[in-house]
Amino acid sequence: MRNLVIAVFVACLGAVLYLVLNFFVFERQKPIFQSLSSLPTHWNLKDDLSLRFSDESGIRSYSVEVLLDSQILFSQGEVVLNKPKNFTLSLPKPLTELKDGTTLVYKVCVSDWSNTNFFAGNTTCVDVSLIIDTSAPQIEILARSPKISRSGSAFVLFKVKDLALDSVTLSNGKNEFRAFRHHFDGIVLAPDEAVYGAFVAWPLENVLFEGRIKAVDKAANSAQIALNFPKNLTAPIRKSNIRLKPEFLESKLRSLLEQISNVSYEGFADDKERFLFINEQARSRDSKQILEATTTTISNKSYIPYGISPFSALKNAVVVGYFGDERSYYLDKNLVSVVYHMGLDLASVRNAPIFASNGGVVILRQYLGLHGNTAVIYHGFGLSSLYAHMSDSTLKVGDEIESGDIIGYTGSSGWAFGDHLHLEILVQGHAVSVQEWSNPKWVQESINAVFEQARARLLEQNMLRGQAK
Template sequence: MRNLIIAIVVVCLGAIIYLVFNFFVFERQKPVFQSHSSLPTHWNLQDDLSLHFSDASGIRSYSVEVLLDSQILFSQNEVVLNKPKTFALSLPKPLTELKDGTTLLYKVCVNDWSNTNFFAGNTTCVDVSLVIDTSAPQIEILARSPKISRSGSAFVLFKVKDIALDSVTLSNGKNEFRAFKHTFKDITLAPDEAVYGAFIAWPLENVLFEGSIRAVDKAANKSQILLHFPKNLNVPIRKSNIRLKPEFLESKLRSLLDQISDVRYDEFADDRERFLFINEQARSKDSNQILEATTTTISNKSYISFGISPFAALKNAIIVGYFGDERSYYLDKNLVSVAYHMGLDLASVRNAPIFASNGGVVILRQYLGLHGNTAVIYHGFGLSSLYAHMSDSMLKVGDEVESGDIIGYTGSSGWAFGDHLHLEILVQGHAVSVQEWTNPKWVEDNINAVFEQAHRRLLERVSF
């Protein structure tokens, strides 16, 4: 029994000694490299680049080698005496001038203060490849719309030259817009060149427009040029007063609340509260869903190759509501709410077929509060079209449509006073004047002519 106790004590002491030496004296955890995922692939040699390490026992030393084609350009070794738990190592910049496109390999090793490995400590080594890129992107406008109007939109095609482009955006001074690559099939550009295009909006709520294009490459080099458009500040705003009849509200609000909300009809005090809920909260929810669909689900694929057709969704239609209308709603002679109409209302016969004017893909198809049965089709370059108040539609998200396909049928679903189509045109979530997009001359001058001018300009250079 005594021998067994002695054996157990010896084993326990051995375990304790092992733990002490391995976890305190001979700690075996290597320094942790913390910044690999955030490192760029290209370097402009202006910004400082740092590698970050951490270790519980502290950082003892580091070494750096800079290699070009397996030849060592620079080497450095240094002891870190203050034993920092975290350590930032700034990569040394090459002492000689190097051409853009040159790849440097940084071999970095960091050692800690552990007594393991015969008191040499633990070591972490990392290799970092960086392409030298000191040149900012070059932006050249190829063609653009001749002007832009407040509440309207414009189109621009431009060329960007850079060896490692990262992002291209447009701005109207307040809102940003993605740019999209465009390829002319009969034109081949240099490997470091690409054509980009985008629609840009001047939303009704923005008083000013200051256009610009900004390009940033993977080395964080930036370029920005102004996008000059002659501007039309005049916006035709029509004001209309709408009297809400109690019998209409009772029938319409009851069915709407049953379809779109968890709140029951009887939970509101009166029709005024019910209408405010529909016209403001449901409208806001609609807007958020449409914004998400037209900004986050759009892809780089474009259904616009060399132009677009005017939007003519209904045959023999008349306009019963204009874009930008300021609508004041009254109940019992009291002003209840004011809203702006962000689409074009078109009426024809009851349950009239709605036709696609341009190809695209369905990015939203559901019942929305005010809009009722709704479909949103994405066409390309950030452009989408919305069709609301439909009585029926067989489309579903992901369906591709071609010009002439039936989108659905007019109706009075949602907040509608009668059978009609509510048509919206959206540029990356911003509703713009539909009257422009239904006007053949405007479409030809502001969209199709831009494609033709840019193509001709590039073709002349290739031929030369």
């Protein structure tokens, strides 16, 4: 019995020693390296780049070798005496000047304070490849619209030169706009050059416009230039007073609220509450869905590669509501709501066919609370057109359309006082003056001429480049 007790004691002691040695003294967990995904592929040599490691037994030492063309350019290492459990290593910058495009490979090894591996500890090694890029992008405006007006828009085509471009954006001083890569047939560019284009908006709610273009490369080098459009500060705003008749509200609101899920006619105290819900909350809901469609589903593909036609969706149409109208709604002589009309209302015969003026792809097609049966078509360079209050449409999201195709038919769906088409033009979610886009003279001078001038400028540069060789 005594021998059995001794044997059990020895076994237990051995187990405890084994656990202690393995989990505390001879711990075998290698230092954990935080993912490489946070590191750039290019380095401007101005910003510090760091690698992060962690280990429960503490970091003992590190070593760094910097290789150029498989040859060691320099190396360094150090013992870390304070045994940190979290350790950040800044990559050493090369002491010699290197050309842009040079690739450096950093071989980094970090060891911990474990006594495993004959007291050498556990070691983690990683290789990091970085391309040296110290030059900022170069931006050159090729052509732009001659001016921009408040509530309107403008177009610009420009060239960016850089080894590894990451992002190109435009700004009006308040809102940011994505730029889109563009290719002209027959134009040859250098490998580090690319042409970009974008429409930029000056929304009605913005008092000022301060345009600029900004380019950032993969090494975080950046450059920006001013987009100096001559500016027209005035915005034509017409004011109108609309009297809401009780009989109209009863018939329209009841049918309209039935179209909106989770909302009932009887759930409101009176017609004023029902009207405010439609005119303000439903309008806000519509705006969010339209904004999402016109900012997240747009792509680099352009359906207007050489120019655009004026938007003229209805034949023999009469304008019954202008963009920028300030509409004041009255109920029983009391002002209940004021909103701005962000489109152009066109009326023709009942159920008139709506024609596409330009090619594009359908990015939204559904019934919206205020807009009724609605379709949004994306044309390119951030430009979209919206068609609302339709009685019918066979379009679906993803359909590609051509100029002359039928989009749908006019109607009075949604918050409409009669059969008509509500047409909006949107630049990356911002509604802009439809009067401009339906004006042939403005379209030619502000859009189509920009394509022509940019192409001519690139052909001239190609010719000069060829003469220089």
